[in-house]
Amino acid sequence: MRASRLLSLLLLLQTRGRMTATDLAEELEVSVRTVYRDVEALSAAGVPVYADRGPAGGYQLLDGYRTKLNGLTAEEASSLFLAGLPGPAAELGLAEVAANAELKLLAALPPEPRSHAARMRERFLLDVPSWYRGADDAPHLGEVAEAVWERRPIKMTYRRWGKQEVERVLNPYGLVLKGGSWYMVAAPAGGSPRTYRVSRVLTLCTLPGHFDSPAGFDLATFWHEYSKEFRERMYKAEAVVRLAPGMDDLFAYTMGADVGAAALAAAGEPDAEGWRTLTIPIESITHARWLLLRMGAAVEVLGPPELRSLMSEAVAELGKMYG
Incomplete structure (x- = not known):
């Protein structure tokens, strides 16, 4: 545990430059006294770290000192490749740069972390846009x-x-x-x-x-x-609905995972027919009508009266169209 912390301290000083003992303690989630001891241990190990006194002081590595040790575990190395997003990198004009960096990181890793990272890249893919929606065209x-x-x-x-x-x-x-x-x-x-x-x-x-x-x-x-x-800001009102049994997944998909899960968790016990009464946040009456019509007869609007009236009118129009 201490060895990992010493490495983290060394890399913090290498990447950020001068840091106070208080800043290091906050980053490493240890006491300032522990930072003092860790800095002494690094100095004893031959790392050229020194302290500047005064209000603007702090610990700093000797100019020009760099360590090539990255200390990555197999899991840490794998997570870096899981975080790689080739699509966004290409949109920013960094596709080739990102690919080269990935190759260099793989080459620098020891055999075991390299094997983990390669498997991660082969077996996991992050695809950011949701289904049936392409990425925005952003020419600028x-x-x-x-x-x-x-x-x-x-x-x-x-x-x-x-x-x-x-x-x-x-x-x-x-x-x-x-x-x-x-x-x-x-x-x-x-x-x-x-x-x-x-x-x-x-x-x-x-x-x-x-x-x-x-x-x-x-x-x-x-x-x-x-x-x-x-x-x-988006959810300015609420509606009360009855949900048919077995329709939880459709409801969560229609309303969105967060809203659907919260409403289902707060719902009361089912009635004798298995229907449950839910209170859901809505953006507006008209938006809720459009959203809930997608569920057909799997949901009944109880309130507010304006929404129930709009649902009734929409169903009547549909009846005329298909009747």
Whole structure:
């Protein structure tokens, strides 16, 4: 256990440069006193690590020192190849680079981790887009990625929902791939970050100068909070329905895994005929009508009255069409 921690400490200093004992303790999830002991152990082993005193000080490796030891276990090496996404890499113009990096990593691994990694690549594949939905066509993705990487502001024409076109000058903080679609997290100078679907960018040019991301901004944290708030904003109302027996899988597929599972878990006991009453979040009355009609007679809407009325009207129209 300690050997693994010492290696992690060494690699942290090698990849990040100067770090304080407090920062190292947080990364390694140990006490500051343990960090002191581990640094002494590295020094005793001949690793040229030294401390800078003062408020801006910390531990640092001697300039030019590098270790070729990566310490990857077979499972760790395998996970790196499972994380490889050739499709997104190609979209970013990095397909050849990613392939070369994979070959070099395989060549550098000892026999056992190399064998695990090769099997992982042969037997597992990550396919990001969902069924019956292709990836977005995003012709400006490469330009956006370059601006994100170089921290350059951009000026773009963007098509909002409803096909309204707007012009924006933004600082692009990062890119996120979600369900086969690329999203740019960006903000005007001094403004709050928002998300923009890259496939909706109509024109784009990179502007002179550079920008710095706001202090404390973390792309993963922002996206997690944004996704949570988006779900809360999307479901503005509730509906009450009765679900026929044996239709749990169809209901979960229709409503979405998260919503379906939550509604089913909170449902009461079945009635004498096996039907269960569920409360489900909905985006709107009209959207819920479209969604629930897909289930046919497997579901009955109990409320709200407006939704039940719309369902009744739709069924009557269908009866006329097919009667």
